[in-house]
Amino acid sequence: MTAPAAGQFCLRLLRRQLLLAVRRPVEIGNPLLFFAMVVALFPLGLGPAPGTLAGFASGVLWITALLSNLLTSDAVFRSDFEDGSLEQLLLAPQPLFLSVLAYIGAHWLTTGLLLALVSPVFALMLNLSTAALGALVASLLIGTALLSLIGGIGASLTVGLKRGGMLISLLILPLYMPVLIFGSAAVQAAVSGLPAGPYLAILGAMLCLAIALAPLAMAAGLRISIDA
Amino acid sequence: MWPIFHKLGSPPWLYAIAGSILRWLLPITLLALVTGAVWGLLFTQPERIQGNSYRIIYIHVPAAVVALAGYYVMALAGAVSLIWRMKMADVAMKAAAPVGAAFTFIALFTGAIWGKPTWGTWWVWDARITSMLILFFLYLGVVALYEAFDNKEAASKACAVLSLVGMVNIPIIYKSVDWWYALHQGATIKFTGESSIDSSMMYPLLLMIGAFYALFTCCLLLNMRVEILQRESRTQWVKKLATKAGRP
Amino acid sequence: MPSSPTGAPLLAARSLCLERGGRQLFRNLSFDILAGQLWQIEGSNGAGKTSLMRILCGLSRYGYEGSVERHVPFLYLGHQSAVKALLTPRENLAFHVSGEGQYGNEQIESALAEVGLYGYEDVASHTLSAGQHRRVNLARLLLSDTSLWLLDEPFTAIDTAGVDALQALLASHVAAGGAVVMTSHQALEVACDVHVLNLGAGATV
């Protein structure tokens, strides 16, 4: 029986990851709960006045989405590393950088996508003007995919380390900053009535670059972590 | 592989050549640093608008320039060690990280101090200073990742990957911070713009930039020599070197 | 005893040297694995058996001198059982990450039955014992048709009946023209002759 083609193998991996995620539905809720709680912190910290909150809303929503993505990025490869499946993945004949895309795709579907769809609720809580909701969801859809890809690089480098949790944030937060800049800029543009298109276009360009280059770095990172 | 590239790979040869370069480069660098600093501090005219506080430019701009160049040196050394598996390239990358971080710290510290008389606040979110801060985090990330691995061979490979990822991201970070700065601040003056200073102030600046590049090279070579000794501590030539270690 | 198998080696190792923590584990170790051979790598704990296996299968690529060429697809069973606790044995084999092949349900069921897991196909793996996890992993030997098997301590946590069945499986695989390289502390009672590679003395065969 010949080994499945790379694309088919990727789809099989994606189904496997989604099946694993569905087996623990509560864990899918964790990033969303984190998002809700941190968004609720800001009115407590900055005062409930709708005016001030509206001013901060785009930044707060984006920073919270970024942090919840960071939290879940660490676990993308860790469970497979612990029970030895990651070693088998490295030995698979299919190209590793495509298989890794399946892991990141599953991670995005279970965290980023849901976050983007849920974010309008929290935007209204922070009194974000309704005109900006569309831009918010669009920028989060593209942005969280980008964050998952970059987070995957950090995860692949720290998967072998016992105390990799804190380290991953130091490694990849600097790489998250351009995404935050253009993501919240898109929402702010929509708030002040300007077109959010150009910022979303730049986010899209970054996403394409990340889809092309991040898997290579992740594959190299995994091979190094497994070899250590 | 042409011989010079191959020779670069052998530790004792590299250790010796680094030592001989340092013997003449280090004194010259220190001399250039002193003359440049004294020239910039005491002999040039104060700037029309900022007065004497602009004299900090003679250490802020060179440090910033070399800090950025240092990251590229580190990333390229990492690439060479990953692609051609040269141990000495690992040593160069490992040695470059702390030196680059130190230069970035100098640039940040002097930039912050310069902000006080010019803008009235200790920390100003100017585009260049913010990019420099992110570069500092990138350096710390590489140093922290290296320390997190027990197996130092894997550590340097992982750091090579991280510094390459960082190198790809630096232009993106710098452009997006510039865009962010223009987006939010509008066209306020950029106090680190080089164009406005006239020629009498430019010469000491060029001298200091050259001196800082030479200083980076010296520190890199110094750190590499120590790193080579530690990594090759079980080889014969290091033992021989250690036994007649009477000389400095 | 089949005549000494000629033809291209399935795996060629050339002058492997590995040094760990100041100790020379092995030095210029060279050997060829030919079809129809069963190799057993012996050595005391810490002699570098697992390290050698990881070098042979390509998991560790740095930190050693010498070269390893693998000319055929191979199957590596490591220390860990690579079984996801959240999935059932059937799902573990159907969605296996080693990317060997797409197995139908009957194949998986017959393989699981043969390794003594009949009736456990759809039980969540976290309720199974460690030994049963390893048997799910061993079921992959029955499913895959790769000729070269690299097995790291395949007998751990397997009961005596399982060990005998596994030894019979190895013998039949080797007789059918496959090749097996395995590490184990137990002496093998197998129908075919065993090439022993002892790492303790660092000798080459």
Added chain:
Amino acid sequence: MYFDSLQAALEMQGHGMFVWPAYSVTIAVIALLVITPLLRRRKVLRQLEAQARRAQGAPAGRAGGER
């Protein structure tokens, strides 16, 4: 020299308290950057020398990797 006295040079019309600390911190960091590798090198060499002496002096049985 632009300043006519040492005192004027120290004050720099009020900006001295920013320029001089900046330079002194820079000099301190540069000194650190140059001196620590030299000290580390001497320490490593001394360690190796001691190790070599122990290895020669020790009887054959106990020789071998110290670490």
